[in-house]
Amino acid sequence: MTDTFAADLDSYRTALRANLMRESSLHAWRTRHYATTEERIADHAALMGELYRQGWNRYGWPVAAGGAGGDERHRAVLYDELAAAGLPIPTPHLLLETLGPPVSRFAPELAARYLPAYLRGEEWWGQGFSEPEAGSDLASLRCRARRDGDNYVLSGQKLWTSHGATATRLVCLVRTGTPESRHRGLSMIMVDVDTPGVSRRPIALASGDNELAEVFFDDAIVPASRLIGAEGQGWAIAMYLLQYERAMYAWMSAADALRRLRELRDQLSTRLAAGGTLPGAAAQRLGQCYSQLITLRARSAQTVRRLAAGATVGPEASVDKVLLGGAEIALYDLSRDLLGPEFVFDDTATVAQWRSEWWYSRSATILGGSAEVQRTIIADHVLGLPKEATV
Amino acid sequence: MTSAVTGFDAATIELLATSLREVFTAHPDAQGVAAALDELGWDEVSASDPAAATTLLFTEHGRALAISRLLDDIVLRELTPALPAGTGNRAVLYCHPQHALLLGPLDDITELVTLDGAGNVGIIAAESVSARPIRGFDPGSGWLCIDEIPTARPLLVGDAGQRAVAAARRALCAEIIGICTTALDSAVAHTTSRIQYGRQLATFQAVRHRLAESYVAVEAARAALAAAWADGGVWTARLAKLRAGQAQAELMRHTVQLFGAMGLSQEHELHRRVTRAAALDLLLGGHTAQADEVGAALLAGADLIRVVEI
Numbered sequence: 001m002t003d004t005f006a007a008d009l010d011s012y013r014t015a016l017r018a019n020l021m022r023e024s025s026l027h028a029w030r031t032r033h034y035a036t037t038e039e040r041i042a043d044h045a046a047l048m049g050e051l052y053r054q055g056w057n058r059y060g061w062p063v064a065a066g067g068a069g070g071d072e073r074h075r076a077v078l079y080d081e082l083a084a085a086g087l088p089i090p091t092p093h094l095l096l097e098t099l100g101p102p103v104s105r106f107a108p109e110l111a112a113r114y115l116p117a118y119l120r121g122e123e124w125w126g127q128g129f130s131e132p133e134a135g136s137d138l139a140s141l142r143c144r145a146r147r148d149g150d151n152y153v154l155s156g157q158k159l160w161t162s163h164g165a166t167a168t169r170l171v172c173l174v175r176t177g178t179p180e181s182r183h184r185g186l187s188m189i190m191v192d193v194d195t196p197g198v199s200r201r202p203i204a205l206a207s208g209d210n211e212l213a214e215v216f217f218d219d220a221i222v223p224a225s226r227l228i229g230a231e232g233q234g235w236a237i238a239m240y241l242l243q244y245e246r247a248m249y250a251w252m253s254a255a256d257a258l259r260r261l262r263e264l265r266d267q268l269s270t271r272l273a274a275g276g277t278l279p280g281a282a283a284q285r286l287g288q289c290y291s292q293l294i295t296l297r298a299r300s301a302q303t304v305r306r307l308a309a310g311a312t313v314g315p316e317a318s319v320d321k322v323l324l325g326g327a328e329i330a331l332y333d334l335s336r337d338l339l340g341p342e343f344v345f346d347d348t349a350t351v352a353q354w355r356s357e358w359w360y361s362r363s364a365t366i367l368g369g370s371a372e373v374q375r376t377i378i379a380d381h382v383l384g385l386p387k388e389a390t391v
Numbered sequence: 392m393t394s395a396v397t398g399f400d401a402a403t404i405e406l407l408a409t410s411l412r413e414v415f416t417a418h419p420d421a422q423g424v425a426a427a428l429d430e431l432g433w434d435e436v437s438a439s440d441p442a443a444a445t446t447l448l449f450t451e452h453g454r455a456l457a458i459s460r461l462l463d464d465i466v467l468r469e470l471t472p473a474l475p476a477g478t479g480n481r482a483v484l485y486c487h488p489q490h491a492l493l494l495g496p497l498d499d500i501t502e503l504v505t506l507d508g509a510g511n512v513g514i515i516a517a518e519s520v521s522a523r524p525i526r527g528f529d530p531g532s533g534w535l536c537i538d539e540i541p542t543a544r545p546l547l548v549g550d551a552g553q554r555a556v557a558a559a560r561r562a563l564c565a566e567i568i569g570i571c572t573t574a575l576d577s578a579v580a581h582t583t584s585r586i587q588y589g590r591q592l593a594t595f596q597a598v599r600h601r602l603a604e605s606y607v608a609v610e611a612a613r614a615a616l617a618a619a620w621a622d623g624g625v626w627t628a629r630l631a632k633l634r635a636g637q638a639q640a641e642l643m644r645h646t647v648q649l650f651g652a653m654g655l656s657q658e659h660e661l662h663r664r665v666t667r668a669a670a671l672d673l674l675l676g677g678h679t680a681q682a683d684e685v686g687a688a689l690l691a692g693a694d695l696i697r698v699v700e701i
C-alpha cells in the first residue's frame with residue numbers, strides 16, 4: 001500500500017479523500033472552536049497523531065525520517081483534501097512545512113531522530129530567526145553561538161517565534177562569525193527548549209492569542225552535532241528554507257482560505273435567505289476574492305510541482321508570497337466588512353474565530369519577508385533592475 | 392483535455408513567436424494577417440497543440456497591437472458545426488448590454504453570427520445592419536459598432552455558444568497578457584535608462600515596487616490562463632479573463648505613472664497599449680462585471696470549486 005501511494009499521486013488522493021469523508025474518528029475536528037492557541041495546537045497535534053496512525057501525513061516525507069516516501073505534491077494534496085473535507089490543516093504543519101525540508105535535506109540524522117515524533121504530533125518546532133533588532137534585515141542578527149569543543153554556547157535573544165512557547169525544539173539562525181560578518185557568518189542549529197539557559201515567554205497577538213514567543217539564550221550549551229548543514233552555511237540553508245516558507249505555505253494557506261471563503265459565503269447566504277441584506281459591492285468583492293484564491297492556486301500549483309521535481313524556485317517564490325498576501329488580506333477584510341456590526345460587537349465562537357483570524361491574516365504581508373521585501377526581491381532578482389539607491 | 396504542457400519546446404516557441412512577430416509587423420490589416428498565417432501553415436501548428444498555439448498567436452497579436460479577425464476564427468471554429476450551413480462569409484457580432492461590436496468592416500461579409508457573454512447565438516443578414524466605426528477610447532482598434540440590431544434568428548446550439556465564449560476569453564487573456572508584457576518591458580527599460588536626481592529612476596523603491604507589482608499581476612494572469620486551458624471549462628475561462636482584466640488595470644495604472652508626462656502623450660506609444668487593453672478587457676465582459684457575476688453566482692449557491700489540482 002505504502003509504495004503505491006508514494007509512486008501514484010492520484011491513487012493517494014482518491015484513497016485519502018474517501019477516507020476523510022468516511023472516517024468517523026476525524027469527525028470531531030470539523031466543528032471545534034478553541035479558546036486559546038495552546039488548546040488549538042494541542043488538539044491539532046492529536047489530529048496529526050490520528051493522521052499518522054492511518055499513514056496519511058507520512059507521504060511526502062523521507063522514509064528515513066518517519067515518512068512514507070513521495071514528494072511535496074503529496075503534502076499539498078493532504079492539505080487540500082483536509083480543507084475540502086472541512087477539517088483544519090493541523091497548526092503544527094505550518095512550521096513542519098518550513099523547517100522539515102531544510103532539516104531533512106541538510107541534517108538527515110536529526111530528521112531521522114526527531115521528525116517521526118513531529119509527524120505523530122508528539123512534538124513541534126519553532127523557527128528562531130527574527131530578533132529585536134533583526135526583522136526584515138535578517139542578516140543583521142546578533143544571537144551568538146560560540147564554539148567550545150564539541151559544543152556551541154548560545155547567548156542572545158529571538159523574538160516572534162511562532163508556537164515558540166509550546167515547541168519542543170527551536171531551529172535557530174545564529175551568528176558564528178564576527179559581528180560584522182552579515183550573512184556570511186551565520187549558522188543554523190537545532191536547540192531543545194529544555195536546555196539549561198533557554199527561557200521563553202509567550203507573546204499574545206492583538207486577538208489575545210498566544211501565537212508567538214520570545215526566547216532568551218543565556219549561555220545555553222548545544223552540541224555541535226545539532227548543526228543543520230555546516231558552520232557558516234546558515235544563510236544558504238535559510239534561502240532554501242524560504243522557498244518552502246513562501247511557496248508551500250502559500251499553497252497551504254490558499255487551501256484553508258478557500259474553505260473559509262466557502263464558510264463565509266454560507267453565512268452570508270443564510271442571512272440573505274432570512275431576508276437580510278449585504279453592503280454594496282458585496283457580490284463583486286466576493287467574486288474578486290474567489291478569483292484571487294483560484295489564481296493563487298494556479299500559480300502555487302506550478303511552484304509546488306517545481307519543488308517536487310527538485311528545481312530551485314528561488315526568488316520566483318516571492319510572486320506566490322505576494323499573491324498570498326493580497327488574497328488573505330482581501331478575504332479577511334471581506335469577512336470584516338460583510339459581517340459588519342456582527343464582526344465588531346458579537347460574542348459567538350464563530351465571529352470570534354473570524355476576528356482572531358482577521359488579526360492573524362495581517363501577518364500575511366509581514367512574516368516570511370514582508371510585502372515590501374518580496375517586491376524588492378522581485379525587482380532585484382527577477383526583473384534585474386539596478387540596485388536600490390541607498391541614502 | 393487540451394494540454395498546455397505537451398507540444399512545443401522552448402526553441403520551437405521562440406521560433407514561432409519570431410515568425411508571428413514578422414507577420415504582424417508586415418501586415419497592418421486583417422486580410423494581410425490571414426494570408427500570411429496561411430502561408431506559415433498556422434492551421435497545422437495550431438492543430439498539433441491548440442493551447443500553446445492560440446496563446447502564442449494572441450500574445451504576439453497583443454504585443455504588436457495588431458488588427459485582425461482572428462478572434463472571429465476562434466469563435467466560429469467552436470460554433471460552425473452547430474450552425475446551419477452558411478451562404479457566404481461570416482463574421483462575429485459581439486453583443487454586450489449596450490454595445491454590439493464587430494472587429495472589422497462588413498465589406499465581404501454576408502452573415503453575422505451574434506454572440507453574447509452568456510453564449511447565446513443567433514444569425515442575422517449583414518445587409519440588414521449598418522455599422523459605424525468606433526471613435527472611442529481606442530481609436531486604433533478598427534472595430535465597428537452596430538446601433539440597431541434586427542432581432543436575430545435565435546439558434547439552439549447546445550453548449551457550443553458557451554464553449555465559443557470560453558475559447559474567445561482564453562484568446563483575449565493571451566492578447567491582454569501580450570500587451571501587458573510589452574508595456575512592462577518598456578517601463579523597465581525606461582526607468583532603467585532615465586536619470587533624475589543623479590540616478591536611474593529604477594533605483595527608487597517606489598518605482599521598483601510598482602514594477603514588481605506589475606510583474607506579479609501579469610504572472611498571476613498567466614497562471615490563471617494556464618489553469619483555464621488545463622481545465623477547458625467555461626467557469627475557469629471566465630476567472631482567467633477576470634484576472635487578465637484586473638492585471639491590465641493594475642499594470643497600466645503603474646506604467647503610465649512611471650513614464651511621467653511622456654506616458655500621457657500622443658507621441659509615445661504607451662497610450663495605445665492602455666486603450667487597447669481596456670477595450671479587450673470589455674470584450675465579452677469586463678473584469679468588474681465578471682467579478683460581480685461570479686460573486687452573484689456564489690451567493691446563489693454555486694460551488695466554490697477549487698479548479699486547480701496538484
Ligand SMILES: Cc1cc2nc3c(=O)[nH]c(=O)nc-3n(C[C@H](O)[C@H](O)[C@H](O)COP(=O)(O)OP(=O)(O)OC[C@H]3O[C@@H](n4cnc5c(N)ncnc54)[C@H](O)[C@@H]3O)c2cc1C
Pocket residue numbers: 126127128129130131134135136137159160161162163211212360363366367368369370371372373596
Ligand atoms: C504572526 C507572525 C508570526 C511570525 N513567526 C515567526 C517565526 O516563527 N520565526 C521568526 O523568526 N519570525 C517570525 N515572525 C517575525 C517576522 O519574520 C518579522 O515580523 C518580519 O521579518 C518583519 O520584521 P519586523 O517585524 O521587525 O518588521 P520591520 O523589519 O521593522 O519592518 C516594519 C515595516 O517596515 C517595512 N520595511 C522594512 N525594511 C524595508 C525596506 N528595506 N524597504 C521597504 N520597507 C521596509 C516592512 O515591510 C514593514 O512594513 C513572525 C511574525 C508574525 C507577525
